[in-house]
Amino acid sequence: MAGQPTSREALYERIRSTSKEEVILEEMIRLGFWPAQGTVPHDPAEEIRRRGELERQLAELREKSRKLYNEKVLIAEQRKARLAESRRKQKETKARRERERQERAQKWAARKAGEILHLGEDVSGGMSHKTSDPELLKGEGLPVLASAEELAKAMGLEVNALRFLAYNRKVSRVSHYHRFLLPKKTGGFRLISAPMPRLKRAQTWALEHIFAKLRVDSAAHGFVAGRSIVSNAKPHVGADVVVNFDLKDFFPTVTFPRVKGAIRRLGYSESLATALALVCTEPDLEEVALDGVTWFVARGPRHLPQGSPCSPAITNLLCRRLDRRLGGLAQALGFVYTRYADDLTFSGRGEAAESKRVGKLLRGVADIVAHEGFVVHPEKTRVMRRGRRQEVTGIVVNDRPSVPRDELRKFRATLFQIEKDGPAGKRWGNGGDVLAAVHGYACFVAMVDPARGQPLLARARALLAKHGGPSKSPGGSVPRVPSPNPQSVNAPEAPKPAAPASPAAPAKKGWKLF
Numbered sequence: 001m002a003g004q005p006t007s008r009e010a011l012y013e014r015i016r017s018t019s020k021e022e023v024i025l026e027e028m029i030r031l032g033f034w035p036a037q038g039t040v041p042h043d044p045a046e047e048i049r050r051r052g053e054l055e056r057q058l059a060e061l062r063e064k065s066r067k068l069y070n071e072k073v074l075i076a077e078q079r080k081a082r083l084a085e086s087r088r089k090q091k092e093t094k095a096r097r098e099r100e101r102q103e104r105a106q107k108w109a110a111r112k113a114g115e116i117l118h119l120g121e122d123v124s125g126g127m128s129h130k131t132s133d134p135e136l137l138k139g140e141g142l143p144v145l146a147s148a149e150e151l152a153k154a155m156g157l158e159v160n161a162l163r164f165l166a167y168n169r170k171v172s173r174v175s176h177y178h179r180f181l182l183p184k185k186t187g188g189f190r191l192i193s194a195p196m197p198r199l200k201r202a203q204t205w206a207l208e209h210i211f212a213k214l215r216v217d218s219a220a221h222g223f224v225a226g227r228s229i230v231s232n233a234k235p236h237v238g239a240d241v242v243v244n245f246d247l248k249d250f251f252p253t254v255t256f257p258r259v260k261g262a263i264r265r266l267g268y269s270e271s272l273a274t275a276l277a278l279v280c281t282e283p284d285l286e287e288v289a290l291d292g293v294t295w296f297v298a299r300g301p302r303h304l305p306q307g308s309p310c311s312p313a314i315t316n317l318l319c320r321r322l323d324r325r326l327g328g329l330a331q332a333l334g335f336v337y338t339r340y341a342d343d344l345t346f347s348g349r350g351e352a353a354e355s356k357r358v359g360k361l362l363r364g365v366a367d368i369v370a371h372e373g374f375v376v377h378p379e380k381t382r383v384m385r386r387g388r389r390q391e392v393t394g395i396v397v398n399d400r401p402s403v404p405r406d407e408l409r410k411f412r413a414t415l416f417q418i419e420k421d422g423p424a425g426k427r428w429g430n431g432g433d434v435l436a437a438v439h440g441y442a443c444f445v446a447m448v449d450p451a452r453g454q455p456l457l458a459r460a461r462a463l464l465a466k467h468g469g470p471s472k473s474p475g476g477s478v479p480r481v482p483s484p485n486p487q488s489v490n491a492p493e494a495p496k497p498a499a500p501a502s503p504a505a506p507a508k509k510g511w512k513l514f
Contacts (some may be wrong), residue, residue, distance in 0.1 A: 019051070116147075120167050142210055151272050162202070172296050175296045176195060206276060206310050222316070222343075255302060283298040333357050333360060338392075395448055435467060439457075
């Protein structure tokens, strides 16, 4: 039974929805003037209700009959029904798509946690190719890994961590390198990119387990175990002519595609080669401050950074064919060939020293170097004949490996002044610690020319002991001089250092700074 109407409009609406008799009956029952339904035999209230129901049905039929002959009303009703159905289906579709989206997101998150499928624009095309050549890898003595995920596991990294280190970003708020400038010997500055600790650990693993195990040509002496600037210079001692070449922009020339291709040729899959090449390369970056936030914007392609432990060994890998071709050219013309990083040295005796042969050598080297993707620095090509001082990577090779006499004289003078007055106000090279600098240079001289270097080294050690500097490292060995051998220090080829304040550094590259 409906409640009592609260207004005239409500009463009229109630009468229209039922009938006047039904309303009166319900009110009489509510007020107690008529018994409740079913308590009186042959209750006339049933007839009233039945009549009201029949009248409502007739009203509905009349309304339907009226609409059947009203096309506009029928179309409006159909449109309204279709609209309601469409909205219902849209709602169902939206809910279904949201469920599917969440399911895809969950599956993608799970897949991302275990796979590397994308590492940035323009570099991710082959990430789904995960088949390596085990026979080639075993032949080179390399670990058999098939994918970037296996590489991450071998490095001791989570998949997400390797993705973070290798991702090719055009613009980023994070840089994986600490960059600083070192002065060049020839003027200007050289950009050094030192990797941050986590990236350096990954690069060190790659050096120790992959790049350091590769065979290099016998002509390569830079960053090879058991070889040094001394072994690079010895084959040229006593030659009638020594020809030096320098490769221009050596590391920047080795771009990401070249590194990736070299790794692929070792037998590794496209997926692993892409990830490893990205770990070992970086683009030049420009720091841009915007709204108080520093952004790192890539300028140019990715290339080997100077400062990475892997860079020198990768250049030796890429230069294997270059060394073979230059060695063949040297043999054909009667020369001896060696290479230390980006320094190419040829020496000849007898007929090989003739100007005609030297001219052929100059042209042949330029052609081969250009064909291999490098550039000879035109201002650093030197032809040194017997009548003048001949140097190879900072070592004089006219009669025996030695250090230039004028530099030794200046070095002895510096030692004497320190012995006489102490280290205060004295300087050697570019370092701030003069005692460490003179000790390092004495080690260098002892390595090149032991007869002259051992007395100087003894004097340098005595100065360290006298003035409070440790004459030995904590392990009991002599403090290590900057070494050109990457097997002893996990660092790339050092930039060619600037000449010291008292010009005592080797005229050519006697030092390699790491």
